[in-house]
Amino acid sequence: xxxxxxxxxxxxxxxxxxxxxxxxxxxxxxxxxxxxxxxxxxxxxxxxxxxxxxxxxxxxxxxxxxxxxxxxxxxxxxxxxxxxxxxxxxxxxxxxxxxxxxxxxxxxxxxxxxxxxxxxxxxxxxxxxxxxxxxxxxxxxxxxxxxxxxxxxxxxxxxxxxxxxxxxxxxxxxxxxxxxxxxxxxxxxxxxxxxxxxxxxxxxxxxxxxxxxxxxxxxxxxxxxxxxxxxxxxxxxxxxxxxxxxxxxxxxxxxxxxxxxxxxxxxxxxxxxxxxxxxxxxxxxxxxxxxxxxxxxxxxxxxxxxxxxxxxxxxxxxxxxxxxxxx
Amino acid sequence: xxxxxxxxxxxxxxxxxxxxxxxxxxxxxxxxxxxxxxxxxxxxxxxxxxxxxxxxxxxxxxxxxxxxxxxxxxxxxxxxxxxxxxxxxxxxxxxxxxxxxxxxxxxxxxxxxxxxxxxxxxxxxxxxxxxxxxxxxxxxxxxxxxxxxxxxxxxxxxxxxxxxxxxxxxxxxxxxxxxxxxxxxxxxxxxxxxxxxxxxxxxxxxxxxxxxxxxxxxxxxxxxxxxxxxxxxxxxxxxxxxxxxxxxxxxxxxxxxxxxxxxxxxxxxxxxxxxxxxxxxxxxxxxxxxxxxxxxxxxxxxxxxxxxxxxxxxxxxxxxxxxxxxxxxxxxxxxxxxxxxxxxxxxxxxxxxxxxxxxxxxxxxxxxxxxxxxxxxxxxxxxxxxxxxxxxxxxxxxxxxxxxxxxxxxxxxxxxxxxxxxxxxxx
Numbered sequence: 133x134x135x136x137x138x139x140x141x142x143x144x145x146x147x148x149x150x151x152x153x154x155x156x157x158x159x160x161x162x163x164x165x166x167x168x169x170x171x172x173x174x175x176x177x178x179x180x181x182x183x184x185x186x187x188x189x190x191x192x193x194x195x196x197x198x199x200x201x202x203x204x205x206x207x208x209x210x211x212x213x214x215x216x217x218x219x220x221x222x223x224x225x226x227x228x229x230x231x232x233x234x235x236x237x238x239x240x241x242x243x244x245x246x247x248x249x250x251x252x253x254x255x256x257x258x259x260x261x262x263x264x265x266x267x268x269x270x271x272x273x274x275x276x277x278x279x280x281x282x283x284x285x286x287x288x289x290x291x292x293x294x295x296x297x298x299x300x301x302x303x304x305x306x307x308x309x310x311x312x313x314x315x316x317x318x319x320x321x322x323x324x325x326x327x328x329x330x331x332x333x334x335x336x337x338x339x340x341x342x343x344x345x346x347x348x349x350x351x352x353x354x355x356x357x358x359x360x361x362x363x364x365x366x367x368x369x370x371x372x373x374x375x376x377x378x379x380x381x382x383x384x385x386x387x388x389x390x391x392x393x394x395x396x397x398x399x400x401x402x403x404x405x406x407x408x409x410x411x412x413x414x415x416x417x418x419x420x421x422x423x424x425x426x427x428x429x430x431x432x433x434x435x436x437x438x439x440x441x442x443x444x445x446x447x448x449x450x451x452x453x454x455x456x457x458x459x
Numbered sequence: 460x461x462x463x464x465x466x467x468x469x470x471x472x473x474x475x476x477x478x479x480x481x482x483x484x485x486x487x488x489x490x491x492x493x494x495x496x497x498x499x500x501x502x503x504x505x506x507x508x509x510x511x512x513x514x515x516x517x518x519x520x521x522x523x524x525x526x527x528x529x530x531x532x533x534x535x536x537x538x539x540x541x542x543x544x545x546x547x548x549x550x551x552x553x554x555x556x557x558x559x560x561x562x563x564x565x566x567x568x569x570x571x572x573x574x575x576x577x578x579x580x581x582x583x584x585x586x587x588x589x590x591x592x593x594x595x596x597x598x599x600x601x602x603x604x605x606x607x608x609x610x611x612x613x614x615x616x617x618x619x620x621x622x623x624x625x626x627x628x629x630x631x632x633x634x635x636x637x638x639x640x641x642x643x644x645x646x647x648x649x650x651x652x653x654x655x656x657x658x659x660x661x662x663x664x665x666x667x668x669x670x671x672x673x674x675x676x677x678x679x680x681x682x683x684x685x686x687x688x689x690x691x692x693x694x695x696x697x698x699x700x701x702x703x704x705x706x707x708x709x710x711x712x713x714x715x716x717x718x719x720x721x722x723x724x725x726x727x728x729x730x731x732x733x734x735x736x737x738x739x740x741x742x743x744x745x746x747x748x749x750x751x752x753x754x755x756x757x758x759x760x761x762x763x764x765x766x767x768x769x770x771x772x773x774x775x776x777x778x779x780x781x782x783x784x785x786x787x788x789x790x791x792x793x794x795x796x797x798x799x800x801x802x803x804x805x806x807x808x809x810x811x812x813x814x815x816x817x818x819x820x821x822x823x824x825x826x827x828x829x830x831x832x833x834x835x836x837x838x839x840x841x842x843x844x845x846x847x848x849x850x851x852x853x854x855x856x857x858x859x860x861x862x863x864x865x866x867x868x869x870x871x872x873x874x875x876x877x878x879x880x881x882x883x884x885x886x
C-alpha cells in the first residue's frame with residue numbers, strides 16, 4: 133500500500149517535471165514550425181534571457197570586465213535595482229532586438245539554403261550567445277528571484293496526509309510553472325488562430341513560397357517567431373533559473389527537451405506539452421520502480437529510450453505531421 | 460652587419476623566451492562552460508598568490524614565477540591538449556582542478572617527469588608515493604573527507620552512529636563514486652546504514668533523488684557534488700525541509716555559490732573543508748597592497764576571500780612552499796621538475812610556517828615523504844550562516860580514520876601498480 137501511495141506522489145511530481153521540460157520544448161517547436169529550422173541555440177537563448185533578466189534586475193553594468201580592462205575603471209553595478217516586472221519587460225525587449233539581429237545577420241543570408249545549413253548556423257549562434265552572455269554578464273552564478281514561491285505546498289501536503297496518512301510533496305514553483313505553461317500555450321494557440329500575424333505565421337509554416345506569393349514578409353515572420361521563442365526561452369529560464377540559480381549549465385536544459393520533441397513531434401505545440409508530461413512521468417516512474425534494482429540515475433537515458441520506443445511506432449512523433457512523399 | 464643580425468636574433472630569443480629563467484607553473488583553468496563559475500574563482504586565487512610573490516618578494520628565491528593560463532572548460536580532452544601545449548615551456552607542476560583530466564595526466568606526467576599536484580581531488584590512492592612517484596594530493600583526499608564527515612557525526616552523536624541512516628548523494632562520475640567504498644567500510648565499522656543515491660551530471664533535475672530522501676528519512680545526507688548539482692541539491696533539500704545541519708557536503712560542495720541561490724533555506728548547511736575561509740588573515744593585507752590596489756588581481760579581484768578562491772590560493776601556497784624547499788635542497792633557484800618533486804617529498808608546512816606566510820591556521824600542517832604524498836588528511840567542518848552570508852568554521856582540524864582509509868589506499872594503489880606494470884619504489 134505504501135508503495136502505491138509513494139508511486140502516486142512520484143507520478144504527480146513526474147507530471148510537474150514534465151511541464152518544466154515542455155517549457156523548453158515549446159521554443160524549439162515554434163521555430164521549427166515556422167521555419168523548419170531545428171534551433172540548437174534554444175537552450176542558450178534561455179540562459180541568455182535569464183542572465184539578461186538578472187543583470188537588469190540587479191543593475192549590473194553589461195560588459196563590465198571589458199570596460200574595466202579597457203579604461204582601468206572598477207565598474208560593476210549602476211547602484212540601483214529594477215523591479216521584476218519592469219526587468220522582465222526590458223528583457224523581452226532585448227530578446228526582440230536579438231531576434232531582429234539574428235534575422236538580419238544570420239538568417240537573411242541563408243534564405244533558400246538547406247535546413248542542415250540553417251541548423252549549423254544555429255550551432256554557431258549557440259556558441260556565440262554563450263560567449264556573449266559570459267562577456268556581458270560574467271560567469272558567476274546569479275540568484276534569480278522574481279517573487280515566485282518555492283518549497284513544499286503545505287495545502288497539498290495536509291490534504292494528502294488526511295487522505296492517505298502521508299503528505300505528498302509538490303513544489304510550489306512547479307505548480308506555478310504548470311499555470312504559466314497553460315497560459316502560455318493558450319496564448320500561443322490564440323495568437324496563431326485568431327490574429328493576422330498568427331495566421332501569417334501558419335501560412336509560412338505550411339509553405340514558404342506560397343506565403344511569399346501572397347505578400348507575407350518572410351523576414352517579419354522570422355523576427356516575430358524568434359522573438360516569441362525568445363520570450364518562451366525567458367519563461368523557461370526564469371523557472372529553471374529560480375531552482376538552480378542562473379548559470380551556464382542552464383543551457384543544457386535543451387537536452388531535456390530533445391526526447392520531448394522526439395515524442396511529441398517537432399511541429400505541435402500540444403505535442404510539446406503531452407510529450408513533456410509523458411517523458412516526465414515515464415522517467416520518474418521508471419526511476420522509482422526500476423532505479424533501485426539497477427543502481428539509480430536512470431532518468432537521463434530512460435527519457436531517450438522512451439522517445440525511441442515511440443519513434444518505432446510513430447516516426448513523426450505523437451502529434452507531428454506525417455510526411456508523405458510521392459515518387 | 461653579421462654582428463648586428465646576430466645581436467638581433469639573440470635579442471629576439473631573449474624577448475621571446477624569458478620563460479627559460481622563470482619558474483613556470485601553468486594554470487589549467489576553466490572559466491567557461493557549466494563549471495566556469497567554480498573554475499574562475501579557483502584560478503583567480505591561484506594566480507593572485509603567485510602575483511603577490513612576484514610583486515612583493517620578486518618571485519621565489521629570486522626567480523619570478525610565470526603562470527600561463529590555458530582554458531580547459533573542465534573538458535578532459537581540452538585539459539590534455541593544454542598539458543601537451545605547455546609541457547615543453549619549462550613547466551614544473553600542474554594542478555588541473557579536474558578528476559577526469561587528472562586521470563588522463565597520471566600516466567603522462569610519469570613519462571614526461573612533471574609534478575601533478577591535485578589537492579582534494581584526483582585519484583585518492585595517489586597518496587601512496589611508492590606507486591605514484593609524480594603525483595601529490597595533500598592535504599586531504601576524497602576518502603579523508605568522507606571519514607572526517609563521519610567523525611563529525613560521531614561527535615554529534617556521543618560517539619555512536621549505531622542504527623542511524625546515512626544517505627550519500629553523489630555526482631554519478633568517477634569523482635562522485637570515490638567515497639562509496641570508504642563509507643561502506645565506515646558503515647560496517649560504526650553500524651549505520653548507508654544508502655547510495657546517484658545524480659546524473661550535470662544535476663539540473665534531482666526531483667526523484669530528493670523524493671526518495673523524503674520517503675526514506677535518513678538521519679544525515681553526505682553530498683559529493685560539483686557545479687549546478689550543488690545548488691539544486693541544497694535547494695531541493697530546503698524544499699523538502701530536510702534539516703540543513705544534517706546535510707554535509709564535501710569541500711567541492713562548500714562554496715558561497717553553492718548556497719546563495721537557496722537564500723535563507725541554506726542556513727545551517729555544512730561542508731568539509733581543508734582551508735580557511737574569509738579574509739581575516741594577515742596575508743590579505745599584502746594581497747590588497749601589492750595585488751588588488753595596483754589593479755593586478757585576476758579578474759579585478761572580485762572573488763577575493765571566497766571559499767573556492769581561498770582553495771586556489773592555498774594550492775598556490777603549497778606549490779610555492781614546495782618550490783622553496785626544492786631550491787633550498789638543490790642549492791639552485793632555477794629548479795627542475797625532478798628537484799621540485801624532491802621538494803614536495805620533503806615538504807614541511809608547520810603552523811609556524813603558516814603564521815609566517817600570513818595564514819595562521821588556514822590549513823592543516825603538511826608533512827610529506829617519499830611514501831606519503833597525501834599528508835595527514837586532516838580537514839574541518841564549516842557551516843553556512845545565511846543571515847551573515849558567510850561560512851563559519853565550527854570544528855578544529857580532525858584526522859580521518861586512517862585505520863579504514865590507509866588499507867584502502869594500499870589496496871587501490873597496488874591494484875593500479877599491477878595494472879600499469881609499475882614496480883613500487885622502495886621508500
